[in-house]
Amino acid sequence: MNLSTSDIQFSYAGGSALRFPDIALEAGQQALLLGQSGSGKTTLLHLMAGLLRPQSGSVRLGGTDMYGMSETQLDSFRGRHIGLIFQVPHFVRALTVGENLSLAQKLAGVSEDDDLIDQMLDLVGLSAKKARKMHQLSQGEKQRVSIIRGLIHRPKLILADEPTSALDDANCEAVINLISNEAEKIGASLIVVTHDNRLTSRFSHQIRLNS
Amino acid sequence: MSWIRLAWKNLWARPLSALLSLILFSLGIGLITVLLLVNNQLTKNFDRNLADIDLVIGAKGSPMQMILCNMYHVDAPTGNVTIKEVSPFLNPKHPLIEMAVPTSIGDSYKTYRIIGTTHEYARLYDGELAQGRWWTEDLEVVVGAAVAKKLHIHVGDQFMSSHGFDDNSDLVHDHHTPFTVVGIMKGTGSVLDQVILTNTSSVWSVHDHDHDDDHEAEAHASDSMAHEDHDHSGHDHSGHDHHDHDHGAHVHTTVEVDASDFGTVNNAQLLDHPEEEITALLIRYKNNNFQTMSMPRSINENTDMQAASPPYEISRVYSMMGSGTEALRAIAILIAIVSGLSIFFSLLSSLKDRKYELSLMRVMGAGRSRLFLLIVLEGLLVAALGFVIGLLLAHIGTWAFASRISEQFRYSLSAWEFLPAEAWMGLIALLIGLVASVIPAWQAYKTDIHSTLSEG
Numbered sequence: 001m002n003l004s005t006s007d008i009q010f011s012y013a014g015g016s017a018l019r020f021p022d023i024a025l026e027a028g029q030q031a032l033l034l035g036q037s038g039s040g041k042t043t044l045l046h047l048m049a050g051l052l053r054p055q056s057g058s059v060r061l062g063g064t065d066m067y068g069m070s071e072t073q074l075d076s077f078r079g080r081h082i083g084l085i086f087q088v089p090h091f092v093r094a095l096t097v098g099e100n101l102s103l104a105q106k107l108a109g110v111s112e113d114d115d116l117i118d119q120m121l122d123l124v125g126l127s128a129k130k131a132r133k134m135h136q137l138s139q140g141e142k143q144r145v146s147i148i149r150g151l152i153h154r155p156k157l158i159l160a161d162e163p164t165s166a167l168d169d170a171n172c173e174a175v176i177n178l179i180s181n182e183a184e185k186i187g188a189s190l191i192v193v194t195h196d197n198r199l200t201s202r203f204s205h206q207i208r209l210n211s
Numbered sequence: 212m213s214w215i216r217l218a219w220k221n222l223w224a225r226p227l228s229a230l231l232s233l234i235l236f237s238l239g240i241g242l243i244t245v246l247l248l249v250n251n252q253l254t255k256n257f258d259r260n261l262a263d264i265d266l267v268i269g270a271k272g273s274p275m276q277m278i279l280c281n282m283y284h285v286d287a288p289t290g291n292v293t294i295k296e297v298s299p300f301l302n303p304k305h306p307l308i309e310m311a312v313p314t315s316i317g318d319s320y321k322t323y324r325i326i327g328t329t330h331e332y333a334r335l336y337d338g339e340l341a342q343g344r345w346w347t348e349d350l351e352v353v354v355g356a357a358v359a360k361k362l363h364i365h366v367g368d369q370f371m372s373s374h375g376f377d378d379n380s381d382l383v384h385d386h387h388t389p390f391t392v393v394g395i396m397k398g399t400g401s402v403l404d405q406v407i408l409t410n411t412s413s414v415w416s417v418h419d420h421d422h423d424d425d426h427e428a429e430a431h432a433s434d435s436m437a438h439e440d441h442d443h444s445g446h447d448h449s450g451h452d453h454h455d456h457d458h459g460a461h462v463h464t465t466v467e468v469d470a471s472d473f474g475t476v477n478n479a480q481l482l483d484h485p486e487e488e489i490t491a492l493l494i495r496y497k498n499n500n501f502q503t504m505s506m507p508r509s510i511n512e513n514t515d516m517q518a519a520s521p522p523y524e525i526s527r528v529y530s531m532m533g534s535g536t537e538a539l540r541a542i543a544i545l546i547a548i549v550s551g552l553s554i555f556f557s558l559l560s561s562l563k564d565r566k567y568e569l570s571l572m573r574v575m576g577a578g579r580s581r582l583f584l585l586i587v588l589e590g591l592l593v594a595a596l597g598f599v600i601g602l603l604l605a606h607i608g609t610w611a612f613a614s615r616i617s618e619q620f621r622y623s624l625s626a627w628e629f630l631p632a633e634a635w636m637g638l639i640a641l642l643i644g645l646v647a648s649v650i651p652a653w654q655a656y657k658t659d660i661h662s663t664l665s666e667g
Contacts, residue, residue: 042665051574052661072578079576086664090567094224095217103212107575112212149575 001062001081001156002027003189008047008057010040017055020044023191023207027062027156030180030190032199035209041193042161044209048191049159050078061157079108083155083188085179087162089146091134097121097145098130101152108153120148124178140171147175151182158183158190165196172198214581218588221561228557232593233600235550240601240640241608242543247632248609250536252625257283257525260402262335264521265499266507268297269491274519275527281314281491282521284324284402287376288316288490292516295485297492301478307503310335310495311478315414317490318372323358325372325390325407327414327489329477333396335493336403342366343394349416352390352409356398368392372417387417415487551643554593558586558651569655570663583656590648591641598640602633 003025011017018040025031035041046052048059050066059066061081069077091100101117121127124144129137137145143163150158160179164172176192176199183190192199200206222229260283269277272289279286294301300311312335315327326332330345333353343366346353354364364370369389374382390409398404481489496503507518562569569582577585610626 046661046664049574051664072580075573075578076576078574084574090571092217092221092568092572093565094220095212099212099220103217103572104575106212107572107577109576 001189003048003157003191004060005048006058006060008044008054008059010043010047010052010054018043020047020057020209021207023048025189025191025205027189028184028187029205030183030203031192031205031207032203033191033193033207033209034195034200035193036195039209041195041209045159045161045191045193048157049082049084050074076109080110080153081156083150083153083158085147085150085158085160085163087165089139089142091142091145091149093134096131096133097126097137100134100145101149104149104152108155110153116152120152121145123182124148139166143167143175144178147179147182151179151186151188154186154188156188158188160190160192162194162196163192164194164199169198172196176202214585215588215592218585218592221565221585222589222592225557225561228561229593232550232553232557233597235546235553236593236597236640236643237601237604239543239547239550240598240636241604242546243540243636244602244605244633245608245612246536246539246543247630247636248605248626248628249612251630251632252628253532254529256401257528259400260336261521261525262401263495264335264493265496265503266494266518266520267491268292268300268494268510268516268518271515271517274517275524277491277517278519278521278524279528280316281493282402284316284326284406289517291315291488291490292492293485294481294487294489296514296516297489298482298485300492300494301482303478307496307498307500307506308494309497310493312493313411313478313481313489314491314493315411315489318374318414318417319376319378320370320372320390320407321362322376322378323355323362323405323407324376325352325409325414327409327411329411329481331477332408332493333403335495336399336401338399338401338403339397340394341397343392346393346408346410346413349410349413350388350390351393351413352407353394353396354392355404355406355408356396357404358407359395364392364395366392366395411481411489412484412487415484547643550597551647554590554644554647555650558590558648559654562586562651562654566658566663569658570660573658573660574664579656582658583652586652586655587645587648590644590651592644594640594644594647595637598637601640602636 003023005020005023007022008020009017010020020040023031033041033044043052047054050059053067058068061077064077066074066077092103095103098114098117098121101120102112102114105112105117118127118130121130124147126141126144129141134142134145143166147163150160158179163179164175167175179192180190180202192203262282264282267278267281269281269288270290270292276286277289280288297311297313299305300308301313305311310331312331313328314332316324318325333339333345340353341356343353358364369391371383371387371389390407390413396403481487507520510516510518572582573579606626613626
C-alpha cells in the first residue's frame with residue numbers, strides 16, 4: 001500500500017504549529033526520516049500511524065483517508081495494516097513472550113498463528129524464551145521481540161521509532177537488517193524515524209525534518 | 212488469547228492486591244450469606260416449632276422463659292403447677308380446647324431433655340415412629356431422631372437420667388430403675404427430633420425414688436428451678452407427703468400412688484393425681500374466638516398460674532434478635548462497600564502502571580471500548596470469584612455452626628440449602644464489581660495514546 005501525507009499540520013497546546021513536508025511512499029518502499037531531537041519526528045510518526053489527529057491535512061494509506069474514520073475504525077485499521085516498533089519496548093506484563101505475540105495477532109484481527117510465532121522467534125534466536133515472562137528477558141531480547149511483534153500480523157506499513165539509538169554498532173546493524181529484510185519479505189513499506197547517522201548509508205530514500 | 216483469559220492474567224499479575232480484594236469481597240458476601248441462612252432457618256425453625264400451639268399455661272414467671280423452656284427447650288422452667296390447678300384444661304370435654312399436652316421438664320440424658328408428657332406431644336409436631344412403639348408403661352421412652360443419631364441409641368437400650376440439663380455425673384439419678392428405649396421417632400425437622408419423650412408419671416416416679424432413697428437429692432433439687440417445689444423432706448405433712456409412700460407412710464395422702472405404676476398415658480389418667488405436678492400445659496384451641504381471646508387474661512388474673520401466647524412471645528424474641536442481626540448486617544454491608552472500594556483502588560493503581568500497556572493495545576488494534584470492557588471484566592472477575600468463595604465459606608461456616616447450635620439450642624440447621632436470595636446476592640456482587648470498575652475502565656477508555664507513548 002502506498003502512503004501519502006498532504007499538508008499536515010499539528011500544534012501542541014500553547015506551542016507553535018508544526019508543518020510537515022508531504023511524504024509519498026510507494027508500496028514496499030523504504031525510507032529514513034531524519035531530524036534532530038525536537039524537530040517533531042515522533043509527532044510525525046504518530047500522525048502517520050493514526051495515533052494523533054492532525055489539525056489539518058490528510059494521511060492516506062492505500063487510498064484510505066485515515067482521519068476520515070471514526071476512532072474505533074481507525075484503531076482497527078491501524079491494528080490491521082500498520083506495525084509499530086518503539087525505541088523502548090513495552091509489553092503486556094502479565095503475559096509471556098508467546099502470549100504477547102499471539103495477543104498482537106488477535107488485536108490486529110488476523111488469526112492466531114502459533115507456527116508463525118515459532119518461526120519468527122526462531123528468526124531472532126529466542127525460541128527458547130517463548131514461555132518466559134517479559135521481565136525475564138534482557139533489554140536486547142525485548143527489543144527483538146518488539147520488532148517481531150511489529151511484523152507478526154504482516155502489516156502493509158511498518159513505522160519504527162528510533163529502533164537503534166540504544167544499541168552498539170554490531171547490534172545496530174543486525175536490528176536494522178532484520179527490520180528491513182522482513183519488511184521486504186512481506187512487501188511492507190517501511191519508515192525508520194531516527195537521528196542515528198549510522199543508518200544514513202543503509203537507505204537511499206531519506207526525508208529530513210528541519211526544526 | 213480470549214479477553215477473559217487476558218483479564219484473568221492481568222488480575223494475577225498483581226497477586227497481593229488481587230488477593231486483598233478477593234478476601235474482602237468474599238468476607239462481605241460470606242457474612243451476608245451466613246446472616247441470610249441463619250436468619251431464614253431460625254425463623255423457619257421457630258415457626259415450625261410453634262406447632263399451632265395457641266397457649267402455654269405454667270407457673271408464674273417470665274412468659275418468654277416459660278415458652279422457651281416448654282416449647283423450644285432452651286431455657287429453665289419457671290416452676291411447676293399441680294394437676295389440680297390445671298385440671299379444668301385437662302378435661303377432655305372442655306368446649307374450647309382441642310388438645311392440652313402436659314410437659315414435665317427438669318431431667319436430661321447427656322444434655323438432651325427428657326419430657327414427661329402424653330402421646331399427644333408428638334402429634335403436635337406430626338411426629339411418627341421410625342422404629343419400635345410408643346410407651347405404655349412408666350420409664351419407657353421414645354427418642355427423637357436427632358438424639359438417637361447423635362447418641363447412637365437403639366430400641367431396647369437403657370439409660371439413667373440426670374438431674375437438670377447439664378451432662379454432670381454427680382447429678383445422675385442413680386437409684387431408680389433405668390429408662391428403657393421402646394421407640395425412635397422419624398426426623399421432623401422440628402424440636403421433636405431433639406428430645407426424649409416419656410410418660411408424665413415416669414418423671415414423678417424417678418423423683419419419688421430419689422427423694423425416698425437418697426436425701427442428697429434434696430440438695431440437687433435446689434439446683435434446678437424445676438424442682439424448687441419438690442420439698443419432700445418427709446416432715447411436711449401438708450398433703451405432699453404422699454411421696455413417702457415407699458415407707459408406708461401414706462397417712463393422709465389424698466391419692467394412693469405406686470411410684471412404679473402411675474401409668475398416665477392420657478389426660479384423664481393425669482386427673483387421678485391432682486397433687487402431682489407438671490411444668491406446663493401446651494394448648495391448642497378448637498377455634499380462635501372471643502372466649503379464647505379472654506382466656507389468657509382470666510388465667511393470669513384469677514389463678515396462681517400464667518398463660519402466654521407463643522406467637523406473641525416469639526415475635527418478641529425476633530425483635531430482640533433483630534437488633535443484633537441488624538448490627539451484623541450493617542457490618543457485612545460495610546465490608547462489602549470496602550471490598551468494592553478495594554477493587555476500585557487496586558484497578559485504579561494498576562492502571563497507572565499499565566497506561567503504556569493499554570496504549571500499546573490500542574496501537575495494536577484494540578478499540579477503546581475493548582479496553583473499557585477489559586477493565587470491567589477484571590472487576591467482574593474479582594466480584595464473581597469473591598462471590599463464589601464467599602458463598603462457599605458461608606455454607607461451610609453454617610455447617611460448622613449448625614453442629615454446635617443443634618446441641619445448644621435444639622435446632623437442626625441445614626447448611627446446604629440454597630436460598631433464592633443468594634442468586635440475588637450474586638447479581639448484587641456483580642453490580643458492585645461493575646460499579647467499582649467503571650471509573651478505572653473509563654480512564655482506560657480515554658487514555659491518550661499519543662502522549663502516553665511519547666512519554667516513553
